[in-house]
Amino acid sequence: MTDLLPVTAMGDSAPRSESFGPLTLSENAGLALASLALRQGQDAPTPFGLTLPDVARAVTSGELGAFWTGRGQWMIEAEGKAESDFAAALKAEAPGCSVTEQTDGFVVFEVVSEAGTAPLEALMSKLVNIDPKTLGPGCCTRTGLEHMTVFLVRRSETRLAVIGMRSLAGSLWHALSQAAHRLEY
Amino acid sequence: MTRLNGGLIDRTRPLNFTFNGKAYRGFEGDTLASALLANGVRLMGRSFKYHRPRGVIAAGSEEPNALVELREGARQEPNTRATVAELYEGLSARSQNHVGPLHRDLMAVNDLASPFFAAGFYYKTFMWPKAFWEKLYEPAIRKAAGLGSLSMLPDPDAYDRGFLHCDLLVIGGGAAGLSAALTAGRAGAQVVLADEDFRLGGRLLMESDLLNGAPASDWVETVRAELESLPNVRIMTRTTVFGVYDHGVFGAVERVADHLATPGDKVRQTLWRITAKRAVLAAGATERHIPFADNDRPGIMLAGALRAYANRWAALPVADAGDAVAIFTNGDDGHRTACDLLAKGAKVLGVIDTRADAVAQGDYRVFAGAQVTGSKGRLGLTQIEITQGGHSSWHAVGALGVAGGWNPNLHLTSHHRGRPHWDESLLAFVPGQGGPQGLIAAGAAAGKGGTAEALADGKRAAQAALSDLEIAAPEIMLPDAADTPSAQQAFWHVPGKKRAWVDFQNDVTVKDVKLAHQENMRPVEHLKRWTTLGMATDQGKTSNISALAVMAELTGKTIPETGTTIFRPPYTPVSLSVLGGGDTGQHFRPHRLTPTHDWAKAQGAEFVEVGQWMRAQYFPQPGETHWRQSVDREALAVRSAVGLCDVTTLGKVDVQGADAGEFLNRLYANMMGTLKVGMVRYGLMLREDGHAYDDGTCARLGEDHYVVTTTTANAGLVYRQMEFARQCLWPELDVQLISTTDAWAQIAVAGPKSRELLSRIVDGFDLSNEAFPFMACASLTICNGLRARLFRISFSGELAYEIAVPARYGHALMQRLMEQGADLGVTPYGTETLGVLRIEKGHAAGAELNGQTTAQMLGLGRMVSQKKDGIGAVMSRREGLDADRRRLVGLKSVSPQEQVAAGSHLFTEGAAQTMQTDQGWVTSSCYSPHLQGYIALAYLEDGDKRLGEIVTAANPLEGRELRAEVVSAHFVDPEGGRLRD
Amino acid sequence: MLIPHPLLGLRDAQEFTYLGDASLLNRPDPVAPGAEAAFCDYVFLRDNPAGVHRELWFHEQGDRSWLVVTRNTVTHEILSAELASDVKAGAAQ
CATH class of the missing domain: 3.50.50.60 (FAD/NAD(P)-binding domain)
Incomplete structure (x- = not known):
């Protein structure tokens, strides 16, 4: 175990979390990410027993999940594994595939609504040009948000993960928190 | 007060407001216009060109006349239409476009000079002398003709x-x-x-x-x-x-x-x-109006607006509640207004209907086959002239509604x-x-x-x-309603000699349309531009159709033959603030922060924006008062001990697949497929036109696994280009790409003591020159088990490494290197020093790879492989590029304390300085603390053969020139021994 | 504009980067006789029709796919959108 202490994408020792009315934004610093791309002509593997999802879909199974990112490409997620070499573990589960460590390429903000879908969809309407009706539970997409590129993974009716570039964590937090704050008025 | 009964205003919620400093009261549900009218205020502003007194014309967003400055201070907003400004408690508005008080505008003299201000006046009068336009005519015209004024303060709102x-x-x-x-x-x-x-x-x-x-x-x-x-x-x-x-x-x-x-x-x-x-x-x-002589006085408005103010806002636009109201119409709709006004208890003089067979629809007088041919009232309507059957008579009225049909x-x-x-x-x-x-x-x-x-x-x-959309629609019950009669006559304007306004906002009259006709500006598009008809903020909503009907009449064509102008966005004015939207200032655009940003900030670093990135520019130490002191110290520390620089911003792309090597062969000018696993190679990318595009390194981590780096500025573009090559050029190759720029914190450890420093943090990894030579790379662990990547590459010309760890550990790694290197003189450095070091070493960067240069010019001609195809390979060999004899050289200022400015052009000493004798230009320059003088990189004709020559570096922009000696671009360690030991 | 992405459906054009004429897919053979002239045409000469045009769009803020979009440059009507890699692979067969 290394004796270097990690910091979160926001530069803190503990993940950021803040509530705005019914919405809570939380940085998920524990989520490990690794990309998986098929080699030419290769069949999709089932790493950790996950059936890799179809276009614009996401699946979860316990602490693990996968979402589609492009043709023949997925991002595999593992809750609480951010400080392990998750890419190596995935590589072992998906022999022959191209696997790349992505954990620290991204910052993950989980947005949770305590008052149904409406606040979540209102927040989306201020930030992304995506029809919330087409991004139901189990759907994912990649799109623009305030000149940044983000993955959106709709984990449930009331929960949305916004996954952006790690170096943009501060700007992304600003955009999300300001929009959530403005919904209170 | 001229407030009527009823209306959709809430009389239990009075609102106080001021207009031109005077206090008034309205109600919730009022607009500024309806509240002013209900208070007997008809005069609301002055016209654009002639400064004529003007009042409300309409009851909606089409309003051309009643433009006011709303609010105070930084929120002052010019040209707000009083007809759509909702009343609120404390509203403050002022009339605009007048000098002195509104009722005694000194600029009204323009109206007396109106014969001179007809359409085309400016075009014809201010043509010469040409130079006067910018300095004299335009500022004077702008001052005289205009609308509201800006506060000149930043908009305080979000x-x-x-x-x-x-x-x-x-x-x-x-x-x-x-x-x-x-x-x-x-x-x-x-x-x-x-x-x-x-x-x-x-x-x-x-x-x-x-x-x-x-x-x-x-x-x-x-x-x-x-x-x-x-x-x-x-x-x-x-x-x-x-x-x-x-x-x-x-x-x-x-x-x-x-x-x-x-x-x-x-x-x-x-x-x-x-x-x-x-x-x-x-x-x-x-609704459109019907132009007649002096039809622009306050109190004359669209009949539908008159009706709207009475019905919705219980307001009548007369100065005194007892004043009579008249309607001028060419159809049934004017009668509807008369009936509604009567029902509201207004005194109606009658309806002047252009149709000979018009009959009254209620208890009011009809002037059938009649026209309104004039008006009186200095600051508001007092009388109208009605002409019927050749006889004219003046009648006292407080308001006139004009109904010309609906568009x-x-x-x-x-x-x-x-x-x-x-x-x-x-x-x-x-x-x-x-x-x-x-x-x-x-x-x-x-x-x-x-x-x-x-x-x-x-x-x-x-x-x-x-x-x-294949959605089943249920049948819905609509309420019982009736259609009121809407017959009308094609009557477009009242002929006459006096001015009759068509476009109130831009002061365009029927005469101006006639003048445009005389000047052969007859197509509607010409009419519009010659007279400025419909070009004001209302875009001619109440005027365009009337004007082209007049033009049709003059040309003897029908209206469809005359044609109409079409519209473009926006329908009504949109403020730039909302189009700009979002954030201003610091958050105007997203910023990318490096993993060591907070650390650098704590060290007091100065930052510089590089694209979206914020990078540490230099690290001032106590006692340093000028950036040069900091940069000189940092650069010397790298050459003599060891320095640390966050280089995370360089683009990193993970390239995998069975054909990854072949793919990179085609992407780079030089061969990559032959690279050994565990080694790094410098790579140059060309554009397909043969010019140099980007450079970086390519590391082979495994048999079918490479990581390539790009310059910071081009990271996104190069990635796009790589995807283009993969998907559009060679989809048959087995290759997968993904950006990993942010995933790894990468720190350059540069200087003769870099090996010593690194040896203190690696977990037993052999850093000896034999085991890990120049251009080697490896995956390893550091600091007790943290996975890391190590590259032995150098941008400074010194023994140097770049070490990468998962980004979340970047901050801690920087701190650890600083602690471990304290006794070695470890020094953090920023982008300024990075620039000095690379210029001293003669490494190309953005200024040298500016899109106009070739591999030959960079001195890298031999890198372009002749054995294989690659993007740009064929075109790099074409005659025009191949024959370019300019080469990258170093320049040393003959007077070492004088800077050779980047952008200076190079000439043979003593030669005339012309385009024809131009021999190249200076790309980058800096003070070299190592050489204790100013140095520069430059492209010079036959530069590689002119070492030792003195050339002239001319900087005509600043009126300076100086002498510089041509030297090798590698000012430091040209043999490269330091890199390799 | 909305681009009918073959995998993702209608997506706002703001997510895309425009490149231009899809003839860029047809990179000349670098070793064929007259390669330099062919490359000159390829790099510098583009059709710019008023009407139906096949053009390249990159879904930069999306799945990073290059698309061949057939679009009427006068009406902006989009007639089809295909994955460029499919178009290229299809042409090779």
């Missing part, structure tokens, strides 16, 4: 943007819009209903018509309540849909807080981008160059073919302005849209 998606967008919440929204809402479709007013109902609020035997506002309220209860319907009042864009994208501005004194925690306005599968344009119609608000249907179509029976242009797909006009906007027909047409339009 603006927002947002995105909506729906099946049906309904534009306008009047009779047609409400019936369309109700039809689609009940069908379960996703509906957005937008209306520019603060209250739904449109014209229904302004008419006395009954729906189901009750006031129309009752029905509006019932529908509003039902729509609000439907989860699939979003009602947006105070929202103007201002433009239609391709494929069902609409722009709209929601005035979230314009009706409040200050926005408080709200945003002021929101810019919405609405993507709608179908849209119903139910924007209503705008459908078809603007949005012509945003895709859809041409309006002339309907002779309606005497109006209606939406034609070729408009935006999926946009269906309904109600008055489609020429169906009767209450019953608008209600039915809205339903029809929604049903058509739903049918397209």
Whole structure:
């Protein structure tokens, strides 16, 4: 175990979390990410027993999940594994595939609504040009948000993960928190 | 006070406001215009060109005249239409475009000089001398002719943007819009209903018509309540849909807080981008007037507006409640106004109807076959002249309503160059073919302005849209309503010698249209530009059709032959603040921070923006008062000990696949497939036209696994280019790409003591030159088990490494290296020092790779492999590029303390300095603390053969030139021994 | 504009980066006789029709796919959108 202490994408020792009315934004610093791309002509593997999802879909199974990112490409997620070499573990589960460590390429903000879908969809309407009706539970997409590129993974009716570039964590937090704050008025 | 009974104002909620400093009172539900009229104020401003006294013309967003400066201080907003400014407690407004008080405008002298100011006056008069235009004429004209003034202070309010998606967008919440929204809402479709007013109902609020035997506002309220209860319907009042864009994208501005004194925690306005599968344009119609002599006095307005003020706002635009009102009309609609005004208890002089067979519809006098031929009243209407059967007589009136017919608000249907179509029976242009797909006009906007027909047409339009979308539409019951008579005569203006205004806002008269005709400016597009007709902020909503009817009359053509101008966005003015939207200042655009940003900040670093990145520029130490002191110290520390620099910003792309090597061979000018696993190679990318594009390193981590780096600036572009090559050029190759720029914190450890420093943190990894030579790379662990990547590469020319760890450990790694290197003199350095070090070593960067240079010019011609194809390979060998003899060289200032400015041009000493004798240019320059003098990199003709020569570096922009010696670009360690030991 | 992405459906054009004429897919054979002239045409000469045009769009803020979009440059009507890699692979067969 290394004796270097990690910091979160926001530069803190503990993940950021803040509530705005019914919405809570939380940085998920524990989520490990690794990309998986098929080699030419290769069949999709089932790493950790996950059936890799179809276009614009996401699946979860316990602490693990996968979402589609492009043709023949997925991002595999593992809750609480951010400080392990998750890419190596995935590589072992998906022999022959191209696997790349992505954990620290991204910052993950989980947005949770305590008052149904409406606040979540209102927040989306201020930030992304995506029809919330087409991004139901189990759907994912990649799109623009305030000149940044983000993955959106709709984990449930009331929960949305916004996954952006790690170096943009501060700007992304600003955009999300300001929009959530403005919904209170 | 001229307040009538009734109306949709809340008399229990009085609101105080000021106009030109004087206090008045209105009620909730008033606009500034209705409140002023109810207070007997008719004079609201001065006209654009002639400074004529002006009052309200209209009751909606088409208002050309009543423009005021609203609010104080930084929120002062010029050219606000009083007709759409909602009254709020404490509102403060001022009239504009006058010198001295409004009722004694000194600039009114322009009106006396009006014979000189006819159309085309400026074009003809201020043509010469040419130089006078910019310095004299234009500023003077701008000062004299103009509208409101800006506060010149930054806008203190926040603006927002947002995105909506729906099946049906309904534009306008009047009779047609409400019936369309109700039809689609009940069908379960996703509906957005937008209306520019603060209250739904449109014209229904302004008419006395009954729906189901009750006031129309009752029905509006019932529908509003039902729509609000439907989860699939979003009602947006105070929202103007201002433009239609391709494929069902609409722009709209929601005035979230314009009706409040200050926005408080709200945003002021929101810019919405609405993507709608179908849209119903139910924007209503705008009334036109009939130009006659002196038709611009305060108190003369559109008859429909007169009716609207009486019915909705219980206001009459007369100076005194006892003053009579007259109506001038060419059709039945004027009579409707007369009836409504009588019902409201106004004194009606009569209706002057141009039709000989006109009959009264109520208890008022009709002047059949008559015209209004003049008006009097210095600051507001007092008398009109009525001419009937050759006899003229003057009559005392306080207000005159003019009813010239209604023009459908078809603007949005012509945003895709859809041409309006002339309907002779309606005497109006209606939406034609070729408009935006999926946009269906309904109600008055489609020429169906009767209450019953608008209600039915809205339903029809929604049903058509739903049918397209295969959504079943339920049959809905519409309220009982009647269509009032709407016959009219084609009567466009009253002939006469005096000035009759067509376009009030730009002061264009019938005479100006005639002048345009005389000058052969006859096509509508010429008419518009010659006279400035319809070019003001109202875009001619009340004037365009009248003007082209006059032109048609003069040319003897029909109106459809004369044609009409079409419209473009925005429908009504949109503030730049809301278009800019979002954040200002620090958050104007996103910033990317490096993993060591907070650490560098704590060290007191100065930062510089590099694209989106914020990078440490230099690290000032106590006692350093000038950046050069910091940079010189940092650079010397790297050359003598060891320095640390965060280089995370370099683009990193992970390249995998069975054909990864072959793919990189084709991407780079040089060979990459032959690279050994565990080694790094410098790579140069060309553009397909043969010029140098980007450079970086390529590390082979495994048999089928590479990581390439790009320059910071080009990271996104190079990635795009790599995807282009993979998908569009060679999809048959087995290769997978993904960016990993942010995933790894990468720190350059440079200097003769870098090996020593690194040896203190690696977990037993052999760093010896034999085990890990120059250009080696490896995966390893450091600091007790943290996975890391190590590259032995150098940008400075010193023994150097770059070490990468997962980004979350970057901050801690930097701290650890600083602690471990304290005794070695470890020094953090920023981008300035990075620049100095690379110039000293002769490494190319952005200034050398500026898109105009070749591999040969960079001295890298031999790198371009002749054995293989690659992007740019063929074109790099073409004659024009191949023959370029300019080469990258170093320059040393002959006077070492004088800087050779980047951008200077190079000439042979003593030669004339012309384009023909130009021999190259200086790309980068800096002070070299190592050489203790100014040095530079430059491209010079035959530079590689001119070492030792003195050339002239001319900087004519600053009037300077100096002498410089041509030297090798490698100022430091040209043999490269330091790198390799 | 909305681009009918073959995998993702209608997507706003703001997510895309435009490149231009899809003839860029047809990179000349670098070793064929007259390669330099062919490359000159390929790099510098583009059709710019008023009407139906096949053009390249990159879904930069999306799945990073290159698309061949057939679009009428006068009406902006989009007639089709295909994955460029499929178009290229299809042409090779």
